[in-house]
Amino acid sequence: MSNIEVRPLGYAAGAEVLGLDLRKPLSSTEVDQVNAAWHQHLVLVFPGQDLTPPQLIEFTGKLGDIERNENVPYYRHPEYPEVLLVTNKQVNGKPSQTRNTGRNWHADLSYTDRPAKGSVLMCKEKPDVGGDTMFANMYMAYETLSPIMQKFVDGLEAVHDITLIKGFNRRDPAQVADLKAKNPPIVHPLVRVHPDTGRKSLFVSERVRNFVGMTEEESQPILDFLNMHATSPEFVYRHRWNLNDVVMWDNRCTLHIALKDFDQSQPRHMMRCSMLGEKSGYVLPDEHEEGSAKSALVAVS
Numbered sequence: 001m002s003n004i005e006v007r008p009l010g011y012a013a014g015a016e017v018l019g020l021d022l023r024k025p026l027s028s029t030e031v032d033q034v035n036a037a038w039h040q041h042l043v044l045v046f047p048g049q050d051l052t053p054p055q056l057i058e059f060t061g062k063l064g065d066i067e068r069n070e071n072v073p074y075y076r077h078p079e080y081p082e083v084l085l086v087t088n089k090q091v092n093g094k095p096s097q098t099r100n101t102g103r104n105w106h107a108d109l110s111y112t113d114r115p116a117k118g119s120v121l122m123c124k125e126k127p128d129v130g131g132d133t134m135f136a137n138m139y140m141a142y143e144t145l146s147p148i149m150q151k152f153v154d155g156l157e158a159v160h161d162i163t164l165i166k167g168f169n170r171r172d173p174a175q176v177a178d179l180k181a182k183n184p185p186i187v188h189p190l191v192r193v194h195p196d197t198g199r200k201s202l203f204v205s206e207r208v209r210n211f212v213g214m215t216e217e218e219s220q221p222i223l224d225f226l227n228m229h230a231t232s233p234e235f236v237y238r239h240r241w242n243l244n245d246v247v248m249w250d251n252r253c254t255l256h257i258a259l260k261d262f263d264q265s266q267p268r269h270m271m272r273c274s275m276l277g278e279k280s281g282y283v284l285p286d287e288h289e290e291g292s293a294k295s296a297l298v299a300v301s
């Protein structure tokens with residue numbers, strides 16, 4: 001018999017889950033309860049969980065297949081490639097390139113053919129104040145569009161481009177070249193049906209360059225509108241981290257952004273483990289070099 005308590009933290013998303021010790025393997029009943037809460041609240045916060053990397057992996061593995069970060073094989077935990085280090089602490093004596101991870105609205109790994117199902121992030125060290133993460137509900141984003149706009153976006157496909165990660169081109173040039181080669185621009189439907197809830201959600205982000213069959217000039221105003229609409233304050237839950245918080249979000253129906261709202265001289269150190277998503281999308285021919293709308297037009301013709 002488990003004593004899980006789920007306390008909503010926000011209207012759009014977010015709930016705190018109490019009464020679980022994530023250091024111990026979850027029972028199948030507990031997995032079902034966590035999944036039910038997750039589908040309802042999209043972002044779950046498990047406070048006071050001081051997990052080791054293997055415990056974080058074990059917990060994540062109960063809820064999905066573990067992502068091994070092969071598309072972005074940098075800043076992984078030296079012993080556990082499943083764990084990504086999101087940190088502003090030095091790594092191998094150099095400033096960490098994950099210190100600014102997640103600074104624009106996104107869903108994890110949308111620039112791959114397996115956009116992440118979920119991600120689990122644990123706070124190991126935090127600044128005195130700030131370093132918050134915001135999450136936006138993409139069901140609400142879709143459902144609040146007018147019927148005509150829904151019909152329009154239902155028919156669109158979006159080109160997700162890794163180079164639109166904020167600060168991407170300031171990363172080490174060898175890494176930039178490697179990441180571009182591993183992750184050519186990829187097309188995903190702009191509206192997706194969640195496999196577990198059956199609800200439609202908007203799969204937009206600030207990492208979308210254009211829509212298939214439309215030029216960047218045509219796409220950009222629509223993208224600007226959709227990104228602004230999707231991240232309206234009333235669709236957002238803002239998480240203020242406590243040490244040893246474990247936060248799990250559903251990338252299939254949320255976007256998130258990591259805010260630079262803290263004193264950068266203070267350490268912020270997080271461990272992330274993601275769940276592999278379903279296979280999706282296709283790479284546009286000749287997109288590798290240009291990422292141009294010209295080749296997007298070729299793809300639909």
Ligand SMILES: O=C(O)CCC(=O)C(=O)O
Binds near residue numbers: 256258259270
């Ligand atoms: O550091 C954070 O708060 C989140 C960074 C991020 O986007 C991620 O870990 O997926």
Ligand SMILES: [Fe+2]
Binds near residue numbers: 102106107108256
């Ligand atoms: Fe992220």
